[in-house]
Amino acid sequence: MKVTASLIALFAVLNTVAAAPPSGAGNNGNGNGNGNGNGNGNGNGNGNGNGNGHGHGKGPMVNSKALRGLVKEKALMDKAQTLQDFAALSGTPITRVIGSPGHNATVNWYYDTIKKLDDYYSVYIQPFPVVTANGNLTVNDALIESATMSFTGAGHPVAELVPVANVACEASDFPAEVSGKIALISRGTCTFGSKALLAKAAGAVGVVVYNNEDGVVQGTLGEEGDYPPTVGISKAQGLEFLAAIKAGTAQTADLVIEQQTVTTYNVIAETLTGDHNNVIHVGGHSDSVTAGPGINDNGSGGIGILEVALHLTKFKINNAVRFSWWAAEEEGLLGAHAYVNAQPQSELDKIRIYLNFDMIASPNYVYAIYDGDGSTFNVTGPAGSAQAEHLFIDYFRDIEKVESVPSDFDGRSDYGPFLDAGVACGGLFTGAEGVKTAEEAIKFGGEAGVAYDINYHAAGDTVANCNGTAFLVNTRAIAHAVAVLAKSTVILEEPLVRRGGYRDFTRATGVPKKLVGGCGTTVL
Numbered sequence: 001m002k003v004t005a006s007l008i009a010l011f012a013v014l015n016t017v018a019a020a021p022p023s024g025a026g027n028n029g030n031g032n033g034n035g036n037g038n039g040n041g042n043g044n045g046n047g048n049g050n051g052n053g054h055g056h057g058k059g060p061m062v063n064s065k066a067l068r069g070l071v072k073e074k075a076l077m078d079k080a081q082t083l084q085d086f087a088a089l090s091g092t093p094i095t096r097v098i099g100s101p102g103h104n105a106t107v108n109w110y111y112d113t114i115k116k117l118d119d120y121y122s123v124y125i126q127p128f129p130v131v132t133a134n135g136n137l138t139v140n141d142a143l144i145e146s147a148t149m150s151f152t153g154a155g156h157p158v159a160e161l162v163p164v165a166n167v168a169c170e171a172s173d174f175p176a177e178v179s180g181k182i183a184l185i186s187r188g189t190c191t192f193g194s195k196a197l198l199a200k201a202a203g204a205v206g207v208v209v210y211n212n213e214d215g216v217v218q219g220t221l222g223e224e225g226d227y228p229p230t231v232g233i234s235k236a237q238g239l240e241f242l243a244a245i246k247a248g249t250a251q252t253a254d255l256v257i258e259q260q261t262v263t264t265y266n267v268i269a270e271t272l273t274g275d276h277n278n279v280i281h282v283g284g285h286s287d288s289v290t291a292g293p294g295i296n297d298n299g300s301g302g303i304g305i306l307e308v309a310l311h312l313t314k315f316k317i318n319n320a321v322r323f324s325w326w327a328a329e330e331e332g333l334l335g336a337h338a339y340v341n342a343q344p345q346s347e348l349d350k351i352r353i354y355l356n357f358d359m360i361a362s363p364n365y366v367y368a369i370y371d372g373d374g375s376t377f378n379v380t381g382p383a384g385s386a387q388a389e390h391l392f393i394d395y396f397r398d399i400e401k402v403e404s405v406p407s408d409f410d411g412r413s414d415y416g417p418f419l420d421a422g423v424a425c426g427g428l429f430t431g432a433e434g435v436k437t438a439e440e441a442i443k444f445g446g447e448a449g450v451a452y453d454i455n456y457h458a459a460g461d462t463v464a465n466c467n468g469t470a471f472l473v474n475t476r477a478i479a480h481a482v483a484v485l486a487k488s489t490v491i492l493e494e495p496l497v498r499r500g501g502y503r504d505f506t507r508a509t510g511v512p513k514k515l516v517g518g519c520g521t522t523v524l
């Protein structure tokens with residue numbers, strides 16, 4: 001199915017069934033799961049969620065060794081090249097950002113590839129609107145490298161840059177002369193959204209946030225609001241502006257932000273067989289940032305999920321498995337939010353675990369597992385999250401014979417809306433802009449003092465940026481988790497002891513940890 005304007009009306013109809021199980025799901029316990037999707041069984045029929053039945057579908061009962069044995073590095077890298085070719089369709093920049101030809105081709109490909117397996121999967125597309133913003137910044141007639149913040153306001157202010165004291169987290173930080181001018185603000189401590197709102201309250205007509213580390217700030221204002229036009233720039237550029245202003249040279253900025261609404265699409269596929277009241281949900285995002293093709297971020301996760309979905313068709317399962325490719329993650333997890341918000345609580349309750357895979361082939365990788373038990377970052381996921389973490393820990397240690405490290409549930413990837421909805425979560429991550437420590441270099445190889453992905457959110461995130469070993473090992477780990485849980489979820493039933501309370505993951509305001517838990521744009 002091609003994503004074209006002529007099909008938007010059809011997709012709107014499809015969106016109305018977003019909360020419904022595949023058409024082959026039967027009533028609880030009334031069917032036997034015969035491979036034709038005529039019933040799901042709820043533990044009383046053949047093939048229950050505890051793994052005691054003979055299973056649904058064709059072929060042998062799924063098992064980890066057989067499923068992960070089908071995963072090959074060449075197939076993963078070939079698919080990565082396919083996504084890079086799609087990105088090239090966008091022209092300059094080469095990108096798979098939502099609304100671009102590259103992303104539309106990506107959505108088509110995921111849908112078409114899985115739709116060919118319609119004797120095993122029910123597949124649909126969920127459309128949803130996204131307000132996007134594009135812009136540019138010139139200062140004293142020189143074009144400045146900048147990144148538009150998600151949820152920014154539109155406009156075209158032309159005014160002098162006025163530095164704001166400290167990190168612009170208090171109204172008292174803003175001088176009177178910022179009124180009618182463009183505020184020049186340092187990143188740090190509080191959210192970008194808070195800074196932008198304070199600037200607007202002080203009368204600023206625009207905001208330029210400079211980084212407190214290398215690289216251009218690529219952030220989000222967090223949620224819809226009445227914000228002034230807001231962009232991020234690099235630390236070096238911000239310091240250059242500050243020095244010029246201090247020396248008495250005015251810095252006149254011309255900031256242009258234009259908005260448009262685009263329709264983009266989630267792709268969701270669910271096995272026709274298995275217990276649809278005990279769903280194993282596996283997901284990752286399909287889009288990139290504007291700056292590059294996004295082959296590690298997150299072509300790698302999307303491809304890993306697809307590869308497992310393709311090979312799963314050779315096996316019987318006891319529990320339904322749902323694979324999802326989310327759009328607009330880079331705009332603020334919008335695809336995952338659209339999906340979760342469309343589900344009644346009764347459908348969310350059927351998701352036994354959500355597993356997220358975002359950036360699984362970073363060039364200077366670590367094997368990071370989301371900290372479901374809260375033992376490291378003191379925030380425990382919903383019941384089952386701890387067991388999911390230890391399922392992966394055990395896999396890496398006992399089967400791959402490699403070490404792993406915990407990663408924070410910091411709300412920067414598509415697990416965020418599921419956590420907020422009380423769904424157990426887990427998943428893998430190989431690192432983004434964070435810097436590898438000396439200890440991690442000993443554990444995993446690579447180079448200490450260098451970012452896990454030096455091409456994070458950049459034009460260099462190409463096929464050549466992906467580490468094939470990490471790509472293969474992590475995809476085999478996905479296969480292992482799917483095989484174990486599609487057969488039985490007993491491993492998730494152990495009591496969970498909370499080590500920390502829930503927080504609003506998608507609006508977290510604490511300082512991010514060294515190893516952040518996802519690729520999405522940060523709120524601070």
